[in-house]
Amino acid sequence: MKVIGICGSPKTEGSTTLIGLKKAMEQVEVHGIETEIIEISKYNISGCDACGDCSKTGYCSINDEFSSVLFDKLGDKEVKGVIFATPVYFGGMTSQLKALIDRCVVFRRRGFEWENRVAGVLTIGGSRNGGQELTAMDLVATAMIHGMVVVPDASPTSHFGGILHGRHQGGVENDEIGLQTAANLGFKVGEITKKLYS
Ligand SMILES: Cc1cc2nc3c(=O)[nH]c(=O)nc-3n(C[C@H](O)[C@H](O)[C@H](O)COP(=O)(O)O)c2cc1C
Structure with missing residues (x-):
């Protein structure tokens, strides 16, 4: 049993999203569940080109690191939960995370391979009220379209879910309430994953 966290920040260093996501994953592990964080900044991922091949073959025809690395990680049958985490960009998720999410249509077309996985969402904005909840709902829609719980x-x-304020006075490390929502998100994802899959 495993829970994956996907960090949608394009930053290779100093991501505030990653700080929040790590806080959440620590609490998943409290339930004895293995975790892995995928930082999408480490991969080159093109957007879906709507070629339709995945409907016919069950595989994505775009030859990039989604197909060569992430397809296997995200399709692993041991993965029973996913936390989607993103900075807020113009009131939505980052384009990098959107590209990954659109490519994951292949799992839906392979017969809803993500169905009944547990899903939680975490968003962080530079402003206190910069679109975190709106973005969270966008990620919830993604999870529901896969049939996730x-x-x-x-x-x-x-x-x-996790709702954080990146430019909190003293940095996100001092956003006590936001970090608490992140920790509580991880705890709930771990709790429900264990209840469903033990
Ligand atoms: C292009 C761009 C758009 C942004 N749009 C918003 C926004 O709409 N609302 C908001 O609160 N913060 C916005 N921000 C700020 C980021 O969400 C914030 O700095 C966040 O903590 C960055 O996360 P990261 O450090 O993990 O990359 C934006 C930042 C960038 C670069």
């Missing part, structure tokens, strides 16, 4: 952050914060 979307969970919130655990109580007592319990709303839309």
